[in-house]
Amino acid sequence: MTQTFTNWSGSVSFTPAERAAPASSKQLTKLVKEAGNLGHTIRPVGSGHSSTPLFTTEQTLLSLERLSGMTHADPDQRLAAVLPGTGLRDLGEQLAEHGLAMENLGDVDYQAIAGAISTGTHGSGIGLGNLSSTLAGGTLVNGVGEEVPFGVTAGAPLDHPESDDLLRAAQVSLGTLGILTSLTLRVEEAHQLHRQNWITHIDWVLENYQQLVETNRSMDFYWYPRSDLAQVRMLNKPGDEPELTPEGEPYSYLKKDVVGPNYQIIPNDRHLHFEEMEYMLPFDPQLGAFQQIRERIKAKHRAQVGWRVLVRTIAADQAMLSNAEGTYRNGGLPTMTIALLQNNSLPYKPYFDDLEPVFGQFAGRPHWGKKHSLKAEQLAPLYPDWESFHRIRRQMDPTGVFLNNYLRELFGEEAKTS
Numbered sequence: 068m069t070q071t072f073t074n075w076s077g078s079v080s081f082t083p084a085e086r087a088a089p090a091s092s093k094q095l096t097k098l099v100k101e102a103g104n105l106g107h108t109i110r111p112v113g114s115g116h117s118s119t120p121l122f123t124t125e126q127t128l129l130s131l132e133r134l135s136g137m138t139h140a141d142p143d144q145r146l147a148a149v150l151p152g153t154g155l156r157d158l159g160e161q162l163a164e165h166g167l168a169m170e171n172l173g174d175v176d177y178q179a180i181a182g183a184i185s186t187g188t189h190g191s192g193i194g195l196g197n198l199s200s201t202l203a204g205g206t207l208v209n210g211v212g213e214e215v216p217f218g219v220t221a222g223a224p225l226d227h228p229e230s231d232d233l234l235r236a237a238q239v240s241l242g243t244l245g246i247l248t249s250l251t252l253r254v255e256e257a258h259q260l261h262r263q264n265w266i267t268h269i270d271w272v273l274e275n276y277q278q279l280v281e282t283n284r285s286m287d288f289y290w291y292p293r294s295d296l297a298q299v300r301m302l303n304k305p306g307d308e309p310e311l312t313p314e315g316e317p318y319s320y321l322k323k324d325v326v327g328p329n330y331q332i333i334p335n336d337r338h339l340h341f342e343e344m345e346y347m348l349p350f351d352p353q354l355g356a357f358q359q360i361r362e363r364i365k366a367k368h369r370a371q372v373g374w375r376v377l378v379r380t381i382a383a384d385q386a387m388l389s390n391a392e393g394t395y396r397n398g399g400l401p402t403m404t405i406a407l408l409q410n411n412s413l414p415y416k417p418y419f420d421d422l423e424p425v426f427g428q429f430a431g432r433p434h435w436g437k438k439h440s441l442k443a444e445q446l447a448p449l450y451p452d453w454e455s456f457h458r459i460r461r462q463m464d465p466t467g468v469f470l471n472n473y474l475r476e477l478f479g480e481e482a483k484t485s
C-alpha cells in the first residue's frame with residue numbers, strides 16, 4: 068500500500084498504486100515504457116504546489132526529486148542546463164556560483180523547476196516573461212519511452228532549431244508531452260535587487276498604476292478588502308529606483324526596504340496555507356477588471372473573505388499554452404494577472420465561483436496550477452495554438468500514458484474507462 072499524496076494547499080489528495088523516484092533517465096524511460104505496456108497512467112509531480120489535479124493518478128506517481136542539480140553553466144551564452152527536480156531555491160544558489168541568475172521568479176521558491184515551468188509560473192514585471200519563457204530547450208522522455216531533445220542544448224555542439232514548435236509546446240505542457248529530464252534555461256548575469264514594499268491606500272495605487280508599472284522593473288500590489296489599503300511591492304536594480312512612491316500620502320509607510328541577490332530578494336516565505344484562483348487578462352492600465360472584482364468583493368464577500376487580492380503583470384511570450392501568450396491575442400502586449408486568495412481552512416468555492424465569470428468577461432485565461440473550472444470548450448478559443456499543441460501532444464504520447472481523467476476532460480479527450 069503506498070502513501071496518500073496531498074498537495075500543498077490540502078485540497079488535492081489521492082493514493083497512487085506506485086510511487087517511483089528514478090535516479091537516471093534510463094530508469095525513467097523504463098518506467099514510462101512499462102506504464103505504456105500495461106495501459107497505466109504515469110504522472111510526474113514536482114513539489115506539489117499546484118492545486119488543480121494535474122498530477123493525480125491511480126497508478127504511477129513519478130517524483131523527479133532524485134534528478135536534481137545544475138549540470139552545465141555557460142556564462143558567455145547565458146545558458147544553464149538543470150535537472151527537472153531542482154528546487155528553485157537551490158537553483159538560485161547554484162546559478163550564483165557561476166555569476167548567473169534567473170531573470171525573474173514568482174512569489175515563492177519552493178517549487179521544482181520542471182513543475183514551475185510546466186504550468187507557466189510567473190512573477191511580476193511588464194518587461195519580464197514567465198519562467199516558461201526562459202526555457203530554451205532540453206530533453207523529454209515521450210509517451211513511448213524515447214528521449215527527445217528540443218530547442219537549444221547548453222554545452223552541446225548542435226542545436227535543434229527544427230523543433231521550434233516542440234519547444235513552444237514544451238514550455239507550458241502540464242507534463243503531457245513527456246517527462247522533462249533536462250532543461251536548458253536562458254539566464255541573466257547575477258544581479259542585486261532593491262525591494263521596497265509600501266503600505267498605502269488603494270486609491271493612490273489606482274491613480275498611479277500605469278506609471279508604477281512602467282517605471283519599475285517589477286511592481287505588483289496586494290489589495291486588502293477589509294481596510295481598502297494596498298501593499299505596493301517594487302523591485303529594482305539599486306540605482307534604478309523611480310522617484311514615484313506614496314511617501315507623505317495618508318496611511319502610507321515603508322514596510323520593507325532590503326537589498327540583496329535577486330534569488331533571495333524576490334521570493335517570500337508563506338507559512339499560512341491558502342487556496343488561490345488567478346486569471347491572466349490583457350494588460351489594462353485602467354484596471355477595469357480589478358475595479359469590478361473590487362466592487363463585487365466589497366458588496367458580497369467582505370464579511371467572509373479577509374484575504375488579499377494580488378495584481379501582477381507579465382511580458383508576452385510565444386508558448387502555445389502559456390496564459391501570457393501574446394503574439395495573437397494582444398499583438399505582443401503584456402498580460403496582467405489578478406489572483407484571489409483564501410485561507411485554506413475556510414470555504415473558497417462560493418467566493419471563487421462567484422468571481423470567475425468576471426474574469427471570463429475579460430477573456431481571462433486561468434493559471435493552470437490554481438483553482439478554475441474551465442474545460443476544453445472554453446479554453447480552446449482562448450489559445451490560438453490549442454490545436455497545434457494537441458497535435459504535437461498526440462504525436463509525443465499516442466496512447467495517452469500521461470493523461471489522467473482530469474487532463475482528459477481539460478483537453479476534451481475521452482475519459483479512460485478501465
Ligand SMILES: Cc1cc2nc3c(=O)[nH]c(=O)nc-3n(C[C@H](O)[C@H](O)[C@H](O)COP(=O)(O)OP(=O)(O)OC[C@H]3O[C@@H](n4cnc5c(N)ncnc54)[C@H](O)[C@@H]3O)c2cc1C
Pocket residue numbers: 075076110111112113114115116117118121122131151152172173174175177178179180181182183184185186187188189190240241242243245246247248337434436437
Ligand atoms: C505558496 C504558493 C505560491 C505560489 N506562487 C506562485 C507565483 O508567484 N506565480 C505563479 O505563477 N504561480 C505560483 N504558484 C503556483 C505554482 O508555482 C505552480 O502551481 C507550479 O506549477 C508548482 O510547481 P511544483 O514544482 O510544485 O509542480 P507541481 O505542482 O508538482 O506540478 C505542476 C505540473 O508540472 C508537471 N511536472 C512536474 N515535473 C515534471 C517533469 N519533470 N516533466 C514534465 N512535467 C512535470 C506536473 O505533472 C504538473 O502538471 C504558487 C503556489 C503556491 C502553493
